[in-house]
Amino acid sequence: MKITIDENIPYAQEFFGSLADIQLLPGREITNADLQDSQALIVRSVTRVDQRLLANTPVNFVGTCTIGTDHLDLSYFQEHDINWSSAPGCNANSVVEYVISALSALNAPWITSTVGIIGCGNVGGALYRKLKQLGIKCRVYDPFLSDGQCADLTDLEIVLQSNVICLHTPLTTTGPHPTFHLLGDNELELIADDAVLINAGRGAVIDNQALYRQLTQRNLKVVLDVWEGEPNIMLKLLDHVSIATPHIAGYSYDGKVAGTEMIYSALCKHLSRLPTVKVGDVLRELESPALHWSGNRFPSDIYAYVRQSYDILNDDKIFRASQMNSISPGKAFDELRKNYPIRREFANYYLPTQVSDRLKNSLIAIGFRELH
Ligand SMILES: NC(=O)c1ccc[n+]([C@@H]2O[C@H](COP(=O)([O-])OP(=O)(O)OC[C@H]3O[C@@H](n4cnc5c(N)ncnc54)[C@H](O)[C@@H]3O)[C@@H](O)[C@H]2O)c1
Numbered sequence: 001m002k003i004t005i006d007e008n009i010p011y012a013q014e015f016f017g018s019l020a021d022i023q024l025l026p027g028r029e030i031t032n033a034d035l036q037d038s039q040a041l042i043v044r045s046v047t048r049v050d051q052r053l054l055a056n057t058p059v060n061f062v063g064t065c066t067i068g069t070d071h072l073d074l075s076y077f078q079e080h081d082i083n084w085s086s087a088p089g090c091n092a093n094s095v096v097e098y099v100i101s102a103l104s105a106l107n108a109p110w111i112t113s114t115v116g117i118i119g120c121g122n123v124g125g126a127l128y129r130k131l132k133q134l135g136i137k138c139r140v141y142d143p144f145l146s147d148g149q150c151a152d153l154t155d156l157e158i159v160l161q162s163n164v165i166c167l168h169t170p171l172t173t174t175g176p177h178p179t180f181h182l183l184g185d186n187e188l189e190l191i192a193d194d195a196v197l198i199n200a201g202r203g204a205v206i207d208n209q210a211l212y213r214q215l216t217q218r219n220l221k222v223v224l225d226v227w228e229g230e231p232n233i234m235l236k237l238l239d240h241v242s243i244a245t246p247h248i249a250g251y252s253y254d255g256k257v258a259g260t261e262m263i264y265s266a267l268c269k270h271l272s273r274l275p276t277v278k279v280g281d282v283l284r285e286l287e288s289p290a291l292h293w294s295g296n297r298f299p300s301d302i303y304a305y306v307r308q309s310y311d312i313l314n315d316d317k318i319f320r321a322s323q324m325n326s327i328s329p330g331k332a333f334d335e336l337r338k339n340y341p342i343r344r345e346f347a348n349y350y351l352p353t354q355v356s357d358r359l360k361n362s363l364i365a366i367g368f369r370e371l372h
C-alpha cells in the first residue's frame, strides 16, 4: 500500500510510515499522475482535492490534518465512495492563543470590553469559554446554534457593534447561511471606528476589496491571518492592517501534531488497524518551560508573558518584510508557512511565582500553568 502525503505534515514518517510506503510531496504540487498507485491521500488546506485530482486513481481515503474542509469536494467523495476525515478542533486552542496574543499586543482594552464572536464552533466556542472565564462580556452570532447551546446569541448587526469582533466561521458558498463575503461594505460600516476586527477563519469571509475601501477612509484596527486569494494576497491591504500574518493562527506545534495524529487514527480505523503511535511519542515537553518575571501590571503585562510563548508582532514583522521585499510574494507567503518555527501552546509554560494573584488568575485562564 502507498500513501501520498503533503510534505509539510509534521511526523508524517513516524505516524503513517508504520502503515505503508509513503510519498511526500509539496501540497500545492500534488497531481493526478502522482496518485496512480496511492490508496490514501493525506493533505493540508492548500491541496484542492476533487475530481481533477482523484479521477481514475485508487485513492479510497482522503484525510486533511486541518479543521477547515473547504478545499475538499465532499460531494465527489460521496459519489465515488471515498472515505474521508478532517481533524476537527485540532488547532482550535492555537487560534484562541493567536487571538489573545493579537489583543494583548495591540494593547486594546479587551479585558474590559465586549467581544463579538461570529461562528461559535470549536474555535469560536473555545474562545468564548476562555473570555467568559476572564469575565469578559461576549456577543455571539451563529445561526446554526440555539439559545440552549449559547446564552449570548444575538444578531449579526449587534455583534458587529462590539469593541472586538472575531471571525471563526468556515468558508461556505451554499446552504441557508453562506459565509462567502459575509462582511461586505454594509456590514463593515456597522463596525465602530475604535473597534478591533480579527479574521482567523477564512480570507474570503470578508470581502477584501470592501475592507480595503473602509481602511482607506478610517482607522479601524484590523488583524488578518487569512486573506482572499492566498497565497497571492492584496498587497495594498497589508499597509492598512494593524497585524498581518500568513495564515498561521492554527500553527502551534501542538495543534499541527494533533492534526497528524487525528488523521492517522482515522486512517487506522479505515484500514481496520490499531493505532500504535501517539502524540506523546513524538512531542516532548519543553526544556525551559519557565517564563521570566516580567512585571505585575494588570492587564498590560499580560502581553509581557504571552509574548515569551508566542509573539505575534514578530510574525507580523517577518511577514510584512517578506511581502515587501520579495519578487514573488505568493511564494514567500508559502515559504513562511513551510518554515514556520516551532511554537508551543501556553499550557507548556509555567508562570513565575512572583506574579500577583489578579494577573496570575487571568494568565491561568488563558492557558498558562502554575508551578506547584
Ligand atoms: N487561521 C487558521 O489558522 C485557522 C485554524 C483553524 C481553523 N480555521 C478556520 O476556522 C473555521 C472554524 O473552525 P471551527 O473548528 O470552529 O469550525 P466548526 O465547524 O467547529 O465551527 C464553525 C461554526 O461556524 C458556524 N457558522 C457557519 N456558518 C455561519 C454563518 N453564516 N454565520 C455565523 N456562524 C456560522 C457554525 O454553525 C459553527 O458553529 C474553519 O472552518 C477554518 O476555516 C482557521
Ligand SMILES: O=C(O)[C@H](O)[C@H](O)COP(=O)(O)O
Pocket: 008, 043, 044, 045, 046, 065, 066, 067, 068, 069, 091, 247, 248, 249, 250, 251
Ligand atoms: O483549517 C485549518 O485547520 C487551518 O486553517 C490550518 O492551520 C491550515 O493550515 P494548512 O493546512 O494550510 O497548512
